[in-house]
Every structure is written in structure tokens, then in C-alpha cells.
Amino acid sequence: MAGNWIDRAIGYISPERGARRAAARAQIDAFESATAHYDGASRSFRMRRHYPATSANAETMFSLGRLRDISRDLRRNNAIAANAIEVIGSHVVGAGILPTVETESARVKARLQGLIRDHLETTAIDVEGRLDIYGLQRLIMDTVVESGEAIVVRITPTSRRGLPLPFQVRVYEPDYINSLINGPTGDGGFIFEGIEFDKQGRRVAYHLFTEHPGGGVTWQLPKTIRVAASEVLHVYRLDRPGQSRGVPWCAPVIMTLSDLHDFEDAELVRQKIAACFAVFLEGASPDQNLAQKNATQITRNGTLIERLEPGLIQKLPSGVKATMASPPIAQGFSDYIKSKGHRIAAGYGVPYELLSTDNSDVSFISGRLGLIQFNKNVDHWRWHMLIPHGCDGIGRWFLEAAGIEIGQDLSGKVRLRHTPPRREMIEPAKEVPAMRDAIRSGLSSLQEELRALGHDPDVILAEIAEAGKKIDRLGIGLDSDGRRPYPYKADLSGVLSDDGKKEDGGNAKPSN
Numbered sequence: 001m002a003g004n005w006i007d008r009a010i011g012y013i014s015p016e017r018g019a020r021r022a023a024a025r026a027q028i029d030a031f032e033s034a035t036a037h038y039d040g041a042s043r044s045f046r047m048r049r050h051y052p053a054t055s056a057n058a059e060t061m062f063s064l065g066r067l068r069d070i071s072r073d074l075r076r077n078n079a080i081a082a083n084a085i086e087v088i089g090s091h092v093v094g095a096g097i098l099p100t101v102e103t104e105s106a107r108v109k110a111r112l113q114g115l116i117r118d119h120l121e122t123t124a125i126d127v128e129g130r131l132d133i134y135g136l137q138r139l140i141m142d143t144v145v146e147s148g149e150a151i152v153v154r155i156t157p158t159s160r161r162g163l164p165l166p167f168q169v170r171v172y173e174p175d176y177i178n179s180l181i182n183g184p185t186g187d188g189g190f191i192f193e194g195i196e197f198d199k200q201g202r203r204v205a206y207h208l209f210t211e212h213p214g215g216g217v218t219w220q221l222p223k224t225i226r227v228a229a230s231e232v233l234h235v236y237r238l239d240r241p242g243q244s245r246g247v248p249w250c251a252p253v254i255m256t257l258s259d260l261h262d263f264e265d266a267e268l269v270r271q272k273i274a275a276c277f278a279v280f281l282e283g284a285s286p287d288q289n290l291a292q293k294n295a296t297q298i299t300r301n302g303t304l305i306e307r308l309e310p311g312l313i314q315k316l317p318s319g320v321k322a323t324m325a326s327p328p329i330a331q332g333f334s335d336y337i338k339s340k341g342h343r344i345a346a347g348y349g350v351p352y353e354l355l356s357t358d359n360s361d362v363s364f365i366s367g368r369l370g371l372i373q374f375n376k377n378v379d380h381w382r383w384h385m386l387i388p389h390g391c392d393g394i395g396r397w398f399l400e401a402a403g404i405e406i407g408q409d410l411s412g413k414v415r416l417r418h419t420p421p422r423r424e425m426i427e428p429a430k431e432v433p434a435m436r437d438a439i440r441s442g443l444s445s446l447q448e449e450l451r452a453l454g455h456d457p458d459v460i461l462a463e464i465a466e467a468g469k470k471i472d473r474l475g476i477g478l479d480s481d482g483r484r485p486y487p488y489k490a491d492l493s494g495v496l497s498d499d500g501k502k503e504d505g506g507n508a509k510p511s512n
Helices: 005-013 016-034 055-061 066-077 078-092 106-120 133-147 252-277 335-350 352-356 364-406 428-440 447-453 457-474
Strands: 099-103 149-153 168-172 191-192 193-199 201-209 224-228 232-236 279-282 320-324 413-418
Touching: 055 320, 066 133, 066 252, 066 364, 078 133, 078 252, 078 335, 078 352, 078 364, 099 106, 106 193, 106 364, 106 457, 133 149, 133 168, 133 232, 133 364, 149 201, 149 364, 201 232, 232 364, 252 335, 279 335, 352 364, 364 413, 428 447
Parallel strands: none
Antiparallel strands: 099 413, 149 168, 149 232, 191 193, 193 201, 201 224, 279 320
16 A cells, blocks of 8 residues: 555554545645645646655665666767767866966976976876876766766875875775765764764765775775875765765666667667568468578478579469568657757756767757857866866875975965866857957956966966067067057068078068
């Protein structure tokens, strides 16, 4: 019977009282449905589905592991799910989110930029020696999309082994968190799914396996160690307040991906059947062979199977009737695929055109509108997740190690700013003049527009200054030089001509 456990218990002990209780509850439900101010809150037949009032952590407690397993299987065997991870990773990280030093000391800045090149931008940062900082950023982002969360742990090597700085990092899958550890701690805090909190709800430690629980590489039971939260970065998308663990991004569309896969399989079988040229013979005796004798097969139950061969002309015996097979034709296949594809793309937050690589129905305007919304999603994933919880954490570890290396306390004096990769322009002929007008009118700054394109303003401005000095030294006039009016005649005095003689000098002045 329906109802809660009390209703079921009463019905088990006294069916008569249980029936009266169920009838009374039905009347209450009908009254609530009639007085509901929102149709969505009614208890009508269409809204009979169970909607549990659970917290963010209660939702994931018993389903997170299976969601991760399904998500990884989809990435291995489903092209759409695999491409979704590639699209998100390539747009959020791309070639890499660039760390740059901000400090008032030019000497300290030059020293730290050198350490960034030597340590972060080489495989020295990776404890496994496979990726540089930009490859690790992409690995973190891909793991977050696929598994819902990524764990980054600071490793202090026992010996320098030629490392520029005495720290490295390792990226772990969320399976390394021992989710079976739960309960209160002695100081008033608590542990939830392997994450330890103090009584204020702040993270103080992570309980991690020493090896992947599904690996079995060492043929030993994995051990659990307690790692301080200051040594761990936990990167995931926060969907609800108080959420402690991340959920795989494919969760809303797992059923849709599975249904689409089954539908395509069924359609493939139908196409195979339709491609077969089949003829059914009625009234033929076993010795009446339609095709050549060497083209006849006999199944296990003794049924003759005739074959047609190219160029065959065969007279049918008297009384034999040939019937051609007509396999069913499915209608609306492409429409169904596109409909499901749009739903899957919406679940991932990715434009359908990027997810499916199908641009057949895309106009310039619709494609641009889709990219505008997608770019907003990318900005959210960058600035509210990956950069503050991943890049900034590694940058903090870098400054701590660099301060020890150069023998100077850098806290409060230096910070690392992260610049995302350059965003490709859709229509440069219109976008560049709009950016130029925004700078000229004071609505934006040159530095802000450079950051929007993924450039480091300090680097670009330094290059412009260096180029300006070189242009002045060589006496070259360019229309890109806003310091002088255009058209411009350069002062070429002292500059050799093609024949090795000096040209006549003169003051630079605008041409009439």
C-alpha cells in the first residue's frame, strides 16, 4: 500500500484501520491539490512522483559512486559524452590559463617569472613528470566534468632531485576519498564522506586512500591517511549551498544518452536487415534449387537456404512462388537524433553545434547567440570554480616555495594573477572597431580589453614600448603609431639606402 512506514505498519497489523487511514489520507491529498496555489505543487495523478526533501549531501551519499562509474563508461563508449568533455575542456582551459606575477619590485617579479618558466611551465611541477601546469589544468577540468570533482594534493619531495622549487602536485580522482568514514570528531567537528570539518563547518582534513580502491596494483588493501586541508585542493562545481561533493556533469542526461544509444543500435540492425536482399520461395521441394548448387546452404534444422548470384538467370519450377522481403522503414530518424542531441547539449551547457559537430541548420546569427551564452558558462566555470579553487591554490603553494627559495617573505607583497586563453573572435571586422571605440570613449580600458582577449597587458604594453623605440631608432613611420598624425613622412636621415649611401635628411612632418 502507498504511504509512509507508519501507514504500512498499521495496515499490516489492522487492515481495516489501515484502509480507513488510507482513505482519510486520500481526502487530505485531494484537499491539498484543490487548494494548491501552484499546479506544480498539486498531488494530482501527473504529480504522483516522489520528490524527496533531502539536503545536497543526502542526495549524493548513496548514488555518487555509481554516477561516476556510468559517466566514465559513457566517456569510453559514447562519442557524444566524450566530445562534451573535450569541448568543455578546450574552451575553459584551451592552451592554458597563464599565471603572471603582480608586485611593485621589478627584481622580485623577474625572479618569480623565471621560476614560473622553470618550474610551472615544465613537467617539474607534476610528480609523475608527465604534464606542465597547463596540462594539469586541463586534466583537472576533464576530471571535474567526467567524475564531478578532482583532488589536487601538494607533494613535498624528500630530495630536490634538480627541481627548481621543493614542491610538486598530483591530481587524483575523487575515488581516493574514503567515503565510508563518517561521524563526529572529538573537538565538536564531524566527518562526512571522508571530508573532515570543524565545528564551524570549515574543512580541516581529507581522509584519502593510498591507492585507487579499484586498482589493486600492489595487491594489498588500500590504506587511509589523513591529509590536512591546506595540502589539498578540492575542485568541483557547486550546485547547491552546503554541497560537499561534486556530481558528474552528465547526470541530468544519463538516461537520454542511454536511450539514444539504444535507439541508434536498433536503427543499425534495421538498416542491416534492409540491406539484405531476401527472397522467400513457396511451394519448392528440397530438390528444386533456385540458384547454383554450390550456392545452397543447409541450416542445422535441415532448412535449405538459396542464394542469388550476379548474372544468374534462373527459371522457377512449376508451382514455385517467389516473394520479396520488404523490411520496415523507420521515419523521423534524423529528427529524433537532433531532438535528443539538443537535450544532451543543454544538460552539459554546451551548444548543440559544438557537441554534435553538425552545423547544417546553423546561421551566423543563431551560432553567435549560442556562443555568447556558452562563453558566459565558460566564464562561470573559470572564475567561480577552476581559477579560485584550482589555479589560485597552486599559485599559493608556488609563492610559499618561491619565498623559501629566494629567502624572502612574499605574503601580502606578491600575488599571481591568472589570465585565461584568448577567445576567438567570430567577426573581427566588427568586434575590433567596437573594442577600439569602447577604449576611446572611456567605457573600457586597454588593459581590460587585452585581458578579455586572453593577453597579459603588462607583456603587450612592454612589447609595444619596445617596438616604438625600435621604430623611432630606425626612422620608420606606421599608421598604427598613434603618437604621430597620418599620413606620416619619417625622418630617414642617417638611414642607408639600397646603394649604401645616406639618404637626404629632413624633419618628419605630415604630408600635404
